[in-house]
Amino acid sequence: MIITVKLFAYFRDNRFKIEQREIDGKTTVGDIVDSLGIDREEVGVLMINSRHTEFDVNPVEKDVLAIFPVVGGG
Numbered sequence: 001m002i003i004t005v006k007l008f009a010y011f012r013d014n015r016f017k018i019e020q021r022e023i024d025g026k027t028t029v030g031d032i033v034d035s036l037g038i039d040r041e042e043v044g045v046l047m048i049n050s051r052h053t054e055f056d057v058n059p060v061e062k063d064v065l066a067i068f069p070v071v072g073g074g
Helices: 029-035
Strands: 002-007 018-022 043-048 064-069
Touching: 029 043, 029 064
Parallel strands: 002 064
Antiparallel strands: 002 018, 043 064
16 A cells, blocks of 8 residues: 655655655554654654554555654753
8 A cells, every 4th residue: 555654854854755655554653664764762743644643553545644853942
């Protein structure tokens, strides 16, 4: 199945902004994050189709996964 992955902020550095990915039904959001070389500790928000999600969720055909880093500052 094909999903769309969107990266935000510095997660785009040396990667991409938007990419279509082919996954199987057992692939989790965490698997996708890991495959991108992103440390799970650096992830602030995960969304599928504009709704919050978790690392253990399995995306389905045509889902849009957005991955945002932790926001720092002060």
